[in-house]
Amino acid sequence: MPGVKKVLVVEDDRAIREMIVAALAEAGYAVAAARNGAEGLERCRLFGPDVVILDLMMPEVDGVEFLKRRPAEGCAVPVVVMSAAFHRGSLPEDIPVDAFIEKPFPIDVFLNTVAAQTPEGDAAARRRRMSRN
Amino acid sequence: MDGHDPIAAPTNDLVVFVCADGRHVDIGRTRPDGSGHLTLRDGAWAYCAAGRPTEPHTWVEISPRLLPAISHEDGPGQEATS
Numbered sequence: 001m002p003g004v005k006k007v008l009v010v011e012d013d014r015a016i017r018e019m020i021v022a023a024l025a026e027a028g029y030a031v032a033a034a035r036n037g038a039e040g041l042e043r044c045r046l047f048g049p050d051v052v053i054l055d056l057m058m059p060e061v062d063g064v065e066f067l068k069r070r071p072a073e074g075c076a077v078p079v080v081v082m083s084a085a086f087h088r089g090s091l092p093e094d095i096p097v098d099a100f101i102e103k104p105f106p107i108d109v110f111l112n113t114v115a116a117q118t119p120e121g122d123a124a125a126r127r128r129r130m131s132r133n
Numbered sequence: 134m135d136g137h138d139p140i141a142a143p144t145n146d147l148v149v150f151v152c153a154d155g156r157h158v159d160i161g162r163t164r165p166d167g168s169g170h171l172t173l174r175d176g177a178w179a180y181c182a183a184g185r186p187t188e189p190h191t192w193v194e195i196s197p198r199l200l201p202a203i204s205h206e207d208g209p210g211q212e213a214t215s
Contacts, residue, residue, distance in 0.1 A: 015173040019140040057170075057185075084200065086167040103171045104178035104200060107142035 005118040008049035009033045010040035010066065011082075012058040020053065023107050024114065037061030037069075044075035051098075051117045056083040056090060067095045078117040082110075141176030147197035150174050152181035154191040160184070166204045 007029045011017040017033055024031045032047040034040040038061040044052060052075070056063035063081060070076070078098040081091065085102050101113050148171075152158070161169055161182020169182040174192055180203060181190050 013170070013172050015140050016171075019142050019173055022140070023142045084167060084171055086165065102146075104143065104146045104148060106145045108144075109146075 004028065004030050005051070006030045006032070006047060006049040007051050007053060007114060007118075008040065008043055008047055009053045010035075010037060010043075010058070010063070011053070011055040012036055013055070016055075019107075020110070023111065027111055029114075029118075037063060037066035040066055041069060041073045041075060044070065044077070045073065049077055051077055051114060052079045053114065054079050054081050054097075056081060056087050064090060064092065064095070067091075067097065080113055080117055140173050143173065143176060143178055145197070146199065147178065148180045148200055148203060149177035149194060149197050150179035150192040151195055151203060152179070152183065152190040153193045154181075154183075154188070156188065157181055157183035157186055157190065160186065167200060171200070 007024050009017055009020050009024070009031060011020065011033070012035050017035070021031050021033050032043050032049065034043045036058045040052070040054070041061070054063045054066060061069075063083070067079065070079075080099045080101060081097045082101040082103055082105070088100060088102075091097065098117055099113050101110055164182065164184070166182075168184070169180055170184045172179050172181075179190075179192055180200065
């Protein structure tokens with residue numbers, strides 16, 4: 001579908017992953033999901049998202065490892081990291097991220113952060129807010 | 134998705150459930166406050182200080198509060214509401 005922005009959610013917690021996928025889909029995004037960093041890198045190549053939502057603390061390949069590997073894995077899109085404030089310090093200073101969402105978060109803050117990272121994201125967020133009012 | 138209803142989205146940044154499982158609480162006491170695991174329960178945020186243990190959690194509802202306000206010093210009940 002032309003114009004529909006694609007978001008990849010990389011999150012191991014099933015409840016959070018499914019909630020985010022549903023919220024993004026309701027907001028009009030095309031969404032794919034992965035349960036760890038290894039799956040995330042593969043899906044990033046195959047799905048070609050406009051933005052990646054990335055948890056930090058995951059089994060196998062965690063979020064930091066995902067960030068380290070992604071340039072070589074062909075995943076050069078904006079990344080929004082979501083994690084508890086305590087784990088923010090695990091992000092290496094030499095690996096920039098495009099945005100950080102602190103868990104726990106209200107869903108509207110999450111959706112606005114994602115919108116800001118997608119092309120025409122602000123306009124999409126405005127349309128979404130208007131449609132709900 | 135595997136056919137069940139999607140989990141409701143949280144409308145705020147408050148923790149409403151904490152895990153009161155004795156073993157999880159003991160593990161949590163060995164770790165820094167705020168380093169545990171956050172998940173969702175009934176559309177609200179839930180926190181276990183032990184991180185991601187394999188055993189099931191024992192969730193208790195608390196008066197909603199910000200994550201930094203939850204500490205080991207408060208004990209496992211965290212002023213449970215029920």
